[in-house]
Amino acid sequence: MPVRPVIEVDQLNVTYGEFHAVKNLSFQVARGELYALLGTNGAGKTSTLEVIEGHRKASAGTVRVFGKSPTDRRAVRPRMGIMLQEGGFAADLTVEESVRLIGRLSERQDTVARVLELVDLGHRADTRVAQLSGGEKRRLDFATAVYGRPELIVLDEPTTGLDIQSRDALWETVRQLREDGATVVLTTHYLEEAQQRADRIGLMHGGVFRSQGTVSELTQTLPASIRFSLPPGSPALPMRPAPMADGFYTIDTFDLQRDLKTLLDWADAHAVQLPGLSAAPTRLDDVFRAIGTEPVPS
């Protein structure tokens, strides 16, 4: 019997009055997968995430989490940890009181001390939330999300405001939870994090998916580039490069290895130096930029 996906989104629509924030969005997240939902500002990813979290009802379409409606908190939330994008803690409660409160309400079993040590906030247990720095608040948020090792963790821009050590520690915790079988849904503005960690990525723009797949699948949609300059009087190249304003040439290619080898073989054969030679594979940033320049679908 096939294993049912942890998250099933089918023809999701979210509207705010006349504004259509999410349009006919469909995707699934398999058990143990890390799925990154990326998009331009106003792309509809927060609205989508809020429906998955059960904070917002779909205007049309269906969303199932563990086969249940995400608004069925009693059924879903004990298995699901949520890291909100911002805020949500009472300023007058201490760190320990905040984690204990959310932990008890999550109906998962854990100890406050363990999760505080996990996010390096053990020494701040008696500090009121109002006195925490922005980064410490994000770590506190993460602590409540992973309290009790939930099966599904939703991380809304988890590393915004964190220093590099805290980021590394957070991703290490996520890695350990995934080793235990946890499923992770992530939104982030740090594309390199998604590129390094996500199994699959959904790229949203204007309320729809413009692209969805693995990093490799997404980057294959745009050419890689070879960049170099040519000494005066060089013989004709085996391929046609595009001259740039700075005197360099670029070759856009969907087969970087083959075309780079052709260029180097030609240079060897003619004893031509290629000053400033570089070859860059397509990055997620390039795909993201390309999508961001596309017109918003009506």
Add this chain to the structure above:
Amino acid sequence: MLPIAQSELIQLFRNRAVLITSLIMPAAASIFFISYRDTFSQIGSLGYVAAVLIFIIAAFSLYATTVTTLAARRQNLFLKRLRSTAAGDATILAGLVLPVSVIAIVQVAVILIVFASVGRAPADVELLVVALTAALVMMLAFAVATAGITNSPEHAQVTTLPLSLGVIAVATWVGITGTENFALLKRILPGGSATELIVNAWNGGAPLADSMLLVAPTLVWVVVAIVLAARMFRWEPRR
């Protein structure tokens, strides 16, 4: 519900501004009315003083504090945080208002016991409890409704004024002038029939049938407040 109530109680006692609104101000006003009870009872009656005491606590200790608390919790997304857990909406709301409600009930009980001990005991305690319960439930439900149109704790200082001052004004009007004139108007105003019930319960002498007739508009206001609360309350800040 209890973990939420516990956290609310902790926050209440750590926030001086809320503590002053919910405890100090109603207590100070009550002490003033009890100290000058003879003067006020000559203007109205002891029942009138009891009604004003009850509505002062209901307006400041319960209503204004609840509106401020709910607006603050929504503004800093604490409500959203609580809704990210397995707790249901009714549980969350009950946990949030429980400490304030218990404090208001204890305050009313203590102040009325003090008032009865220095003045005269109420003639009909059961009727007083009915009127008191209806008044507190109505004000609590109105607080939840008002929180729906209150964006911040600062904004609550404005949005709570009409009803807080309104019910105290109605209690004063009904308590001092009685219902010989404008009876219908006085009884359909929020807190009007509840005030008359409290006055009757404290002073005694009114036929039970007349008092029972006042229960209907009192309960209608409770229902209206609950319906408004269900319709107007928002869990998240306006986008």
